[in-house]
Amino acid sequence: MNIHEYQAKEILKKYGVRIQEGIVADTPDAAVAAAEALNASTGTSWYVIKAQIHAGGRGKGGGVKLAKNLNDVRDISGKIIGMQLVTPQTGPEGKLVSKVLIAQDVYYPGETPTKEFYVSILLDRATGKNVIVYSTEGGMDIEEVAEHTPEKIQREWVDPRVGLQGFQARKIAFGLGLEGKAHKEMVAFIASLYKAYNDIDAALFEINPVLKTSDDKILAVDAKVNIDDNALYRHPAIAALRDTAEEDPLEVEAGESNLNYVKLDGNVGCMVNGAGLAMATMDVIKLAGGEPANFLDVGGGANAKTVEAGFRIILKDPNVKAILVNVFGGIVRCDRVANGIVEAYKTIGDIKVPIIVRLQGTNAEEAAEIIKNSGLKVYPAILLKDAADKVKEVMAAA
Amino acid sequence: MSVLVNKNSRVIVQGFTGSEGTFHATQMIEYGTNVVGGVTPGKGGTQHLDRPVFNTVADAVSTTGADVSIIFVPHAFAADAIMEAADAGIKVVICITEGIPIKDMIAAREYLRGKAVTLIGPNCPGVITPGEAKVGIMPGFIHRKGTIGIVSRSGTLTYEAVDQITKAGLGQSTCIGIGGDPIIGTTTREAVELLMNDPETEGIIMIGEIGGGMEAEAAYWIKEHGTKPVVGFIAGQTAPPGRRMGHAGAIVGGAEDTAAAKMKIMRECGLHVVDSPAVIGETMVKALKK
Numbered sequence A: 001m002n003i004h005e006y007q008a009k010e011i012l013k014k015y016g017v018r019i020q021e022g023i024v025a026d027t028p029d030a031a032v033a034a035a036e037a038l039n040a041s042t043g044t045s046w047y048v049i050k051a052q053i054h055a056g057g058r059g060k061g062g063g064v065k066l067a068k069n070l071n072d073v074r075d076i077s078g079k080i081i082g083m084q085l086v087t088p089q090t091g092p093e094g095k096l097v098s099k100v101l102i103a104q105d106v107y108y109p110g111e112t113p114t115k116e117f118y119v120s121i122l123l124d125r126a127t128g129k130n131v132i133v134y135s136t137e138g139g140m141d142i143e144e145v146a147e148h149t150p151e152k153i154q155r156e157w158v159d160p161r162v163g164l165q166g167f168q169a170r171k172i173a174f175g176l177g178l179e180g181k182a183h184k185e186m187v188a189f190i191a192s193l194y195k196a197y198n199d200i201d202a203a204l205f206e207i208n209p210v211l212k213t214s215d216d217k218i219l220a221v222d223a224k225v226n227i228d229d230n231a232l233y234r235h236p237a238i239a240a241l242r243d244t245a246e247e248d249p250l251e252v253e254a255g256e257s258n259l260n261y262v263k264l265d266g267n268v269g270c271m272v273n274g275a276g277l278a279m280a281t282m283d284v285i286k287l288a289g290g291e292p293a294n295f296l297d298v299g300g301g302a303n304a305k306t307v308e309a310g311f312r313i314i315l316k317d318p319n320v321k322a323i324l325v326n327v328f329g330g331i332v333r334c335d336r337v338a339n340g341i342v343e344a345y346k347t348i349g350d351i352k353v354p355i356i357v358r359l360q361g362t363n364a365e366e367a368a369e370i371i372k373n374s375g376l377k378v379y380p381a382i383l384l385k386d387a388a389d390k391v392k393e394v395m396a397a398a
Numbered sequence B: 001m002s003v004l005v006n007k008n009s010r011v012i013v014q015g016f017t018g019s020e021g022t023f024h025a026t027q028m029i030e031y032g033t034n035v036v037g038g039v040t041p042g043k044g045g046t047q048h049l050d051r052p053v054f055n056t057v058a059d060a061v062s063t064t065g066a067d068v069s070i071i072f073v074p075h076a077f078a079a080d081a082i083m084e085a086a087d088a089g090i091k092v093v094i095c096i097t098e099g100i101p102i103k104d105m106i107a108a109r110e111y112l113r114g115k116a117v118t119l120i121g122p123n124c125p126g127v128i129t130p131g132e133a134k135v136g137i138m139p140g141f142i143h144r145k146g147t148i149g150i151v152s153r154s155g156t157l158t159y160e161a162v163d164q165i166t167k168a169g170l171g172q173s174t175c176i177g178i179g180g181d182p183i184i185g186t187t188t189r190e191a192v193e194l195l196m197n198d199p200e201t202e203g204i205i206m207i208g209e210i211g212g213g214m215e216a217e218a219a220y221w222i223k224e225h226g227t228k229p230v231v232g233f234i235a236g237q238t239a240p241p242g243r244r245m246g247h248a249g250a251i252v253g254g255a256e257d258t259a260a261a262k263m264k265i266m267r268e269c270g271l272h273v274v275d276s277p278a279v280i281g282e283t284m285v286k287a288l289k290k
Helices: A005-014 A028-042 A070-080 A142-148 A166-175 A180-199 A229-234 A249-256 A275-287 A304-315 A334-348 A364-373 A384-397 B019-031 B057-064 B075-087 B102-112 B156-167 B188-196 B214-225 B259-268 B277-289
Strands: A022-025 A047-051 A064-067 A100-104 A115-124 A129-135 A153-157 A202-212 A218-220 A224-227 A260-263 A268-272 A294-297 A322-329 A355-361 A378-381 B011-014 B035-039 B051-054 B068-071 B092-095 B118-120 B126-129 B133-136 B145-152 B172-177 B203-209 B230-235
Touching (some): A005 A022, A005 A180, A005 A224, A022 A028, A028 A070, A028 A100, A064 A070, A115 A142, A129 A142, A142 A153, A180 A218, A224 A229, A229 B075, A229 B102, A249 A260, A249 A304, A268 A275, A275 A294, A275 A322, A275 A384, A275 B203, A275 B230, A294 A304, A304 A322, A322 B156, A334 A364, A355 A384, A364 A378, A378 A384, A384 B277, B011 B019, B019 B035, B035 B057, B051 B057, B068 B075, B068 B133, B075 B092, B102 B118, B145 B156, B156 B172, B156 B203, B188 B203, B188 B214, B203 B259, B214 B230, B214 B259, B230 B259
Parallel strands (some): A268 A294, A268 A322, A322 A355, A355 A378, B011 B068, B092 B118, B203 B230
Antiparallel strands (some): A115 A129, A129 A153, A202 A224
């Protein structure tokens, strides 16, 4: 689960990680009040206004701006709140901004030059350990750094038996070329950051940039935090931070019916049991000349209710020209799924797109019989190959 | 031969008396698996499905001589169950449970390091050696004893491959569902290696998906050590980057863990790679004739 920058920073601050201070606001008036409060608590007289959406690259889309006085704060906030922010990660339709973070200016001049770094923590799947990834090339797209100057990316693995050790935090601070007060600050920053990551069951921390200020403080200017969905049950306060407005409405609706749905851009919908088979079915659609409109795993307990919910969600996507149902019955009995399809068809009524139904495994023959006798305009198939051919046929006719 | 489980396996079920455990233990017993008992803390000394229930895995092992365990314990307690099985001396631990927190699995995997135990899963359909032992949740009837070993990160997609192999007139030696999570006990390469060293296995089907580097690692190993034809498929050729596709581990994170990148490596390493999951069976038939 992703959370907003302002939420992530609040969590980090609780763990003693120094952050760029800020106050969230959802109207221009609140933004001005936030700026005044920030001026009182930090002394900052310039303010950074940052759109709060779950996507990176906000600066590139005009979602991060500097305001040098309170009038600017009002003007800029007014423009950003309510805008449809398009970034390289949002897709062309962009995302609606409903909140901005009014943050202190941390790039003030001083004794030493400011410097930006990159720090992230994530699971290294190959070793089964958490790894801290760090680089002197902060504030840039890390994928580009990895591609052009991979030697500038360093890694430190954490031994699960003992956790992050002091020498490792020091090694990172030295690796970033820091000395004196800034070095000490970075050591504390890394230690607190890792503690936060571990305590809240995070799946990803990406702090880009981490800033060394002109007076040698180390702080998080941005914070991307992703929490392990499987561990949310033990962090109810964090689970409550979920912002469904950031998710696709169809995906939210599917989640409420316990369906695992991901919206895609294609024209052939699919409903499948099992994640691997669902991905494979999307591939079959593509090979047959269509484009998958979604990923949909109805799970191990597919029945009339889930099938109906699945159909309703797929059919809400206007791009869908055909639907392929692919169920391999193990625990799930195909005859039950077939009955579910017939019922759903009757309840929803007026389904205009052709439906190809491929049921295999437990009670597949009975299921085919049910579909055949239903009189519905459904194309039955038993082999995956036949299903692919039917998709091809339907797409050619469409 | 066959690998991991066979007719001599003495199997216990952790989470025996729960609904999942009861349902699948019943199916396993019907299939002919030698289920010797189960574990549910607090219910030791009772009987369930005509078999003894124990409070701890250690009790179960000392009384029944169990060497294989299958875990249906809920996700919050499953990593603990894995470690308990390993501590009690179980040789093969098969964890079906889905949704175990990453942090718990990091600890469990670390705990298992250096111990003489093989963990399969979690978040997997289990392992079956047709005609001998079904230690998992797969439908038994689609399998047939034979010579093709199957390794897969997916459940139903494995059944698809099994079904095609059976319909092609071949059968399976052992099918290993290694699981769809980011941290699993046995990797694709390790499972392929087991089957490559099994004299009863004549061909291997390797089914992967987007995310991680396990299939590439297995492919390089096969290039060096392979002695049998391997048919490979990667699910998720059409999956968009950065989106999790059902399985916790199925997410494209970079250029190297896309389906296309993995399939390219697999082809270069001499595997028979199929673009469509519908032709896995016929491709294996052809590969065996070469």
